[in-house]
Amino acid sequence: MPSETYEVIVVGGGVAGCFAAAAAAADGADVVQLERKPREQGGHIACGDAMKAPRDPKKYPGPLDMDAIADDESVLIDGNIDQIEWRDEELGVRKVLPYEDNSNVIDRYEFGQRILEQTADLGVDQHYDTVVNEVTQNGRVTGVKAIRKGDPVTYESDVLIDTAGAQSFIQELVDFEQLNTPGAATFEEPHYTHFGSAYREIIETPEPVEYENAIVGKPLEEMGYIWYFPRTPTQINVGLGFQMNKEPIPLTDRLKRDIENRPEYQGANVAEKFDKKDKLGAAIALRRPLDSMVAPGYLAAGGAAGTTHPITGKGIRGAAFSGYSAGRAAAEAVEDGDLTEYGLWEHNRWLYREHGEAAMLASRDAYNVAGSTIDVNILRAVAALLPEDEIRDIVGTETNVSDLTSKALVGAGVLKNLVTEYRSGTFEALGVTAGELYESIMGVIETRNYVRDYEDVYKAYPEDRGTYENWLSQRNRVDESFYDALDLSADERKY
Numbered sequence: 001m002p003s004e005t006y007e008v009i010v011v012g013g014g015v016a017g018c019f020a021a022a023a024a025a026a027d028g029a030d031v032v033q034l035e036r037k038p039r040e041q042g043g044h045i046a047c048g049d050a051m052k053a054p055r056d057p058k059k060y061p062g063p064l065d066m067d068a069i070a071d072d073e074s075v076l077i078d079g080n081i082d083q084i085e086w087r088d089e090e091l092g093v094r095k096v097l098p099y100e101d102n103s104n105v106i107d108r109y110e111f112g113q114r115i116l117e118q119t120a121d122l123g124v125d126q127h128y129d130t131v132v133n134e135v136t137q138n139g140r141v142t143g144v145k146a147i148r149k150g151d152p153v154t155y156e157s158d159v160l161i162d163t164a165g166a167q168s169f170i171q172e173l174v175d176f177e178q179l180n181t182p183g184a185a186t187f188e189e190p191h192y193t194h195f196g197s198a199y200r201e202i203i204e205t206p207e208p209v210e211y212e213n214a215i216v217g218k219p220l221e222e223m224g225y226i227w228y229f230p231r232t233p234t235q236i237n238v239g240l241g242f243q244m245n246k247e248p249i250p251l252t253d254r255l256k257r258d259i260e261n262r263p264e265y266q267g268a269n270v271a272e273k274f275d276k277k278d279k280l281g282a283a284i285a286l287r288r289p290l291d292s293m294v295a296p297g298y299l300a301a302g303g304a305a306g307t308t309h310p311i312t313g314k315g316i317r318g319a320a321f322s323g324y325s326a327g328r329a330a331a332e333a334v335e336d337g338d339l340t341e342y343g344l345w346e347h348n349r350w351l352y353r354e355h356g357e358a359a360m361l362a363s364r365d366a367y368n369v370a371g372s373t374i375d376v377n378i379l380r381a382v383a384a385l386l387p388e389d390e391i392r393d394i395v396g397t398e399t400n401v402s403d404l405t406s407k408a409l410v411g412a413g414v415l416k417n418l419v420t421e422y423r424s425g426t427f428e429a430l431g432v433t434a435g436e437l438y439e440s441i442m443g444v445i446e447t448r449n450y451v452r453d454y455e456d457v458y459k460a461y462p463e464d465r466g467t468y469e470n471w472l473s474q475r476n477r478v479d480e481s482f483y484d485a486l487d488l489s490a491d492e493r494k495y
Helices: 015-026 066-070 108-121 169-173 251-260 316-336 346-355 357-371 376-385 388-395 403-423 434-459 465-486
Strands: 003-005 008-011 031-034 081-088 093-105 125-127 130-137 141-148 151-156 159-162 195-204 214-219 224-230 235-243 280-285 298-300
Touching: 008 015, 008 141, 008 316, 015 031, 015 108, 015 159, 015 316, 066 108, 081 376, 093 214, 093 376, 093 388, 108 125, 130 151, 130 169, 141 159, 159 169, 159 316, 195 251, 214 376, 224 251, 235 251, 298 316, 316 346, 316 357, 346 357, 346 434, 357 434, 357 465, 376 434, 434 465
Parallel strands: 003 151, 008 031, 008 159, 031 125, 081 214, 159 298
Antiparallel strands: 081 093, 130 141, 141 151, 195 235, 195 280, 214 224, 224 235
């Protein structure tokens, strides 16, 4: 069996894989990127394709030229999208939240192709039609065995970066218990209930939709949502997703039923250009980022590290900054000759402490945990009553409402809306009582307090491997308090 040796192996050709490979190569590492798809399909996945502020170097750090991508008309980034809308048409609810300038719904295929091209230009070897079927290890991860274009090949490496997506098959192949740093590896293996399932199509409408400047979501009958994201005024990315810890939904049939009942989609068809290429399904992470994304000789990034938003499932930005972090940490560890968790810890430290958005994503997962304990109809009613700034805080990664005024503002706004909307009969169809609504709103306010507790503990993430266990104990104490407040038994808890 032929063998090839590289300092860094990146498994995956998506956003995280490209940002990781590009960052490692730019820092001087010898890198190979393995992608199971052929070159013409590389980097293309099911996605809502909403991309916020692509020119922002904090959101998309590293050597890839995002300005060039933002200027590329084939990627469809033209600054048209300036708001998010949440619509519950049965309740007559429309919430409008601002979206950052220079954002849009992109052509995910063209975006994937451009970043792959740029990654190759930085000196990364890219091997397509390559399926990994084994991970080799000896106290640390040492490489992979794969089938490349039908022929077996072995790749040896100093560091393996796993960007194989949510429910990564690489994590199933690694025996983490046999890795030592010394001591047990800290890497956290996720559970299947931490993920969601999604499906999307690209359709062409006869006339422009009236929400051409907005990405639109509406509730499902389970914990999840349907989306309508315009690529152009008449070309719409339509899809839906739900959490795997809930009752399964027949995704394609459910989406078809919704499309058929919407006036703006009468006479619409799946665009011929996208008939095969863009009818796609995928798994997405709906959890907090992993407590530790490293093991000896191994790093995880993107969906494999849980860096998607735990409420909305937004993943492009998290894939970009976590991929960059993994690539630079891998190159640094190779240069230093320290492939243990101590040497790779910079990946965890940078994401949680220096860059910081991973900490914010982890804190927002508290809303997901709390929401999963509430009937979906009550959740819909709560969304109808919450002030828009509070919703923005939940679905974003920035604090928009002051803690000092939060309870007063939210409570007063909700009570006012509760009286008005309940008297008007808005919630009669949901079978939700005023008492249930008030109790759930107070639960949102209590959850907000725990969100802040989680923010504090994640911002104090350990600078190095040596204090990780102490930090984990502190985080687990917040978990215990939160679960007790939700009255969850041990087998009902998410983590």
